[in-house]
Amino acid sequence: MLEAYAARYRAELAERVIPFWLRHSLDHEYGGYFSALDRDGTVYDTRKYVWLQGRAVWMFSRLYNEFAPDPAFLAAARLGVEFLRRYARDEQGRVYFSLTRDGRPVFMQRKPYAAVFYQMGLAEYARATGDAACLAEAAEVFEAIRRWIADPALLGRPALPGAPAVSQLADLLVVGLMALDMAALTGDPRYDAAIAETIAGVARHFDPDRHIYRERVSRDGTPLPDDPDSRLFNPGHSIETAWIMLHMLERQPDPALRAQALAAIRGSLTLGWDAQYGGILYFVDLAGRPTLQLEATMKLWWPHAEAIYALVLAATLTGDRQWLEWLERIDAYTFRHFVDPVYGEWFGYCDRQGELALTSKGGNYKGFFHVPRALLFSIQAIERAGGAA
């Protein structure tokens, strides 16, 4: 059963996703990648979004390291690494959000996420090449990000007296992702310590009634205000969290937390699936109130990609066929609404009814990342399990 998925995902990845980006995304003139690509690959914005530069470096490097040692993957990764290392950081070491095509800074967010994907790109590229300078910089940026998360004032956004002390799921996830890669690459125990901390932190986001991971919980035990930020449920994020937890728990086993993460995959789909029109909702208010996000009922590609991999992983880890029913449903929705068999790569944005809202294949928040990562990880999980479920 799962072998058929692996074969289809392999064809999708190798024949329609990777070629789309190799053909349209590489900027051979200035370095780096175009990510704002229309349906047929036409570039509609030449700016370089650093999140997506770092993510593409990571992805091309990971493909080289684990999918196929194709020199085109390594060359594509190098195109991004060189551009990023030349242009992406300011004199204080902070990482810009966006650059012009030729690398001049356009915008700096007061958030650590551009640095996160810069870090991940460098580390995976170092793994592919043995480049010691890249690895050293990846280790340095990892530490800087931990400081920035602990004290946002360092990025120009001091905590104000009325803002509650919260733990943000996104902050845990990115530390978990970085630490998993760094631990595997270096064996340095400080990354295992970060993984242990992250596992404990994520577990505090588990909602025992709903079986989901919440976006924010209290950091110090004081109850959060009853507001939309505290009631926010992001199904795709909760599902992504679950598989990252399962990866962390492979290194540091804990049967109870493993059961919790598996429960969160099912719980997130149960609560996040749109019973009326199908597809996974973008945002949900847990009290059934309106969200502050006007795009809450839209259907985005990435929760579906994350769900596919999480379900494949759950099926292969447990051998339980119950996961296949959800996998079939998510896979069918995804291939009907997001996959573009004509030009390759997936569309990103549908409205609630599943009608395409934008024709783009990429933009300032969609690049070469969620789709190829989910396909690659799914193929690998199925192959590791020998195709059984």
Add this chain to the structure above:
Amino acid sequence: MLEAYAARYRAELAERVIPFWLRHSLDHEYGGYFSALDRDGTVYDTRKYVWLQGRAVWMFSRLYNEFAPDPAFLAAARLGVEFLRRYARDEQGRVYFSLTRDGRPVFMQRKPYAAVFYQMGLAEYARATGDAACLAEAAEVFEAIRRWIADPALLGRPALPGAPAVSQLADLLVVGLMALDMAALTGDPRYDAAIAETIAGVARHFDPDRHIYRERVSRDGTPLPDDPDSRLFNPGHSIETAWIMLHMLERQPDPALRAQALAAIRGSLTLGWDAQYGGILYFVDLAGRPTLQLEATMKLWWPHAEAIYALVLAATLTGDRQWLEWLERIDAYTFRHFVDPVYGEWFGYCDRQGELALTSKGGNYKGFFHVPRALLFSIQAIERAGGAA
């Protein structure tokens, strides 16, 4: 013909819009207003969003000054003014974006818009009460905002070398709105100078081929990069600009610019109307490329409110019946999709097909402002014109 609209808008304003906010929005315990109201007025977020606090102060004061000298309007305005003056500014005089229910700061944007609506609220309240301290502070904040717009580094967002020198339509509009009120209130010639500058600035945003106002144009004549920000068309914003221009041109007449502003109403509707599903699109890329905004095809209440008033104003200023055809179309769409005859006030967010995306009547960007302002201004314009078109 227009008298019928005036009667309907008066009933909508007096019987269904104002009562909704008076009943559900006032925080008699801590001061200020709740703006996050669900369909029936239930508060789903008690935080105080300063844009919307200032806007509500302005609106209640304006209603008191020009609609009906109802002490309830003045008391409602005072509830907001006192809260804002106590809590909304930091020690450097900058204005927070959001506060807790009891006034502790939650978030500070690196933008001047919270200050803009703080300023407008103070000025209109000063007009209602003769409060000299409010007026003096309004004058002081007006000057501060002009400095912040000229040098965003003062708000913590220095211009980076890769960011083009642009004129942003929003910055012109808010200066125009503030200056119009301050000029009428004080007669101080510096506000007429600001209006003259704003008129000249807005005229540079006019696109002579499409008859719209563009969101950003070059500040120094160098061509802008061909990117989605430069190609962005926000139909509601362009229409709002047109009527603000017409107001400014009442004070400082210029027949060519008046003709341009009228053309922009028609041009913006022509290009912004969704021929497939009806309604005014939220964002449009002028080259037909995808926007970076995923919510581009949604239908929001405020462009429709702004269009209603712009069309009423155009009809009454010109006496030309051609405007009534568009008015009928926008009015019909609005009353079918946004107006809630059951609980009052308008819904804010529909998807492209016109189906409700959120049940909220207010949130962190929707409050007591666009709807009552458009209704009041429409009634006033029709009455000034003696009901003729």
